[in-house]
Amino acid sequence: MAKAKREIAAALSLVDIVFELVDARVPASSRNPMLSDIIKNKPRLVIMTKAAIADPAQTPLWEREIRAEGREVLTVDAVTGENIKKITPMAGALATTAKKKVPGMKARPVRAMIIGIPNVGKSTLINRLVGRRAAAVGSRPGVTKAQQWIRINPRLELLDTPGILWPKFEDRAVAMHLALTGAIKSEILSFIEIGEYFIDFLRDHYPDAFKERYGIEAGVSKPDLARHIASTRGVTGDDYYEKAFALVINDFQNARVGRITLDRIEKPI
Numbered sequence: 023m024a025k026a027k028r029e030i031a032a033a034l035s036l037v038d039i040v041f042e043l044v045d046a047r048v049p050a051s052s053r054n055p056m057l058s059d060i061i062k063n064k065p066r067l068v069i070m071t072k073a074a075i076a077d078p079a080q081t082p083l084w085e086r087e088i089r090a091e092g093r094e095v096l097t098v099d100a101v102t103g104e105n106i107k108k109i110t111p112m113a114g115a116l117a118t119t120a121k122k123k124v125p126g127m128k129a130r131p132v133r134a135m136i137i138g139i140p141n142v143g144k145s146t147l148i149n150r151l152v153g154r155r156a157a158a159v160g161s162r163p164g165v166t167k168a169q170q171w172i173r174i175n176p177r178l179e180l181l182d183t184p185g186i187l188w189p190k191f192e193d194r195a196v197a198m199h200l201a202l203t204g205a206i207k208s209e210i211l212s213f214i215e216i217g218e219y220f221i222d223f224l225r226d227h228y229p230d231a232f233k234e235r236y237g238i239e240a241g242v243s244k245p246d247l248a249r250h251i252a253s254t255r256g257v258t259g260d261d262y263y264e265k266a267f268a269l270v271i272n273d274f275q276n277a278r279v280g281r282i283t284l285d286r287i288e289k290p291i
């Protein structure tokens with residue numbers, strides 16, 4: 023944690039703006055409030071990633087929530103490419119260098135760094151911006167190497183190494199949401215606990231998606247559901263219950279249950 027903080031602080035002095043990456047499926051749980059203490063008044067653009075797999079009804083409500091905090095926010099999807107082209111102009115408008123440019127002199131590119139918790143989509147966004155596979159994609163943080171600038175276009179340069187922010191959770195629901203998105207490893211929580219949590223969540227919020235994915239009514243008991251999943255997906259063995267719920271977690275992580283947002287904002291009446 024201290025090391026991550028030091029690394030971010032060191033990189034911070036090199037950049038004009040921070041892109042704070044937030045997962046659109048967990049726009050609250052994937053943020054770390056400590057970030058404000060670390061980056062202080064450095065210009066910041068909140069980038070909500072994974073728009074294509076988040077609930078399209080929830081995303082605009084979260085955008086409004088983040089704007090109410092006084093932050094600029096842009097929702098993107100680094101896999102489909104949605105809104106990626108808006109990053110450069112928004113960064114240009116927010117970063118201080120662009121405003122300080124001397125008349126007649128060519129403005130230098132805005133320098134930016136990406137910061138976010140594990141699995142939020144940092145490497146995928148860097149790759150998308152660069153247009154080739156420059157950063158390793160995976161849930162494990164890569165080996166530390168010398169930082170380099172990547173020229174995205176004449177107006178934007180990006181540090182090639184993102185800042186890895188540690189996930190923070192004070193309650194069980196946030197821990198569950200972070201385990202479901204893969205931001206925290208499930209060593210503390212069992213597959214059964216996480217999977218059961220997700221099933222309860224699906225029943226409450228997405229009963230149709232539940233039925234569609236599992237081919238069974240949302241009211242089914244968990245043991246019956248586990249047996250049903252085991253029989254339809256070829257799961258055998260005494261530990262079929264755990265394996266069935268591991269499959270459920272996998273379904274969410276691979277966006278096979280539809281577009282789901284775990285952190286909820288109830289719609290105003």
Ligand SMILES: Nc1nc2c(ncn2[C@@H]2O[C@H](COP(=O)(O)OP(=O)(O)O)[C@@H](O)[C@H]2O)c(=O)[nH]1
Pocket residue numbers: 071072073074075098099100101102138139140141142143144145146147158159160161162
């Ligand atoms: N659908 C979708 N998946 C994404 C997006 N960004 C990242 N992912 C997936 O999320 C997982 C974690 O992404 P990664 O870039 O490795 O996260 P990092 O740990 O922050 O670098 C990978 O399976 C990516 O394919 C996105 O915008 N849309």
Ligand SMILES: [Mg+2]
Pocket residue numbers: 144145146158159160162163164
């Ligand atoms: Mg990465």
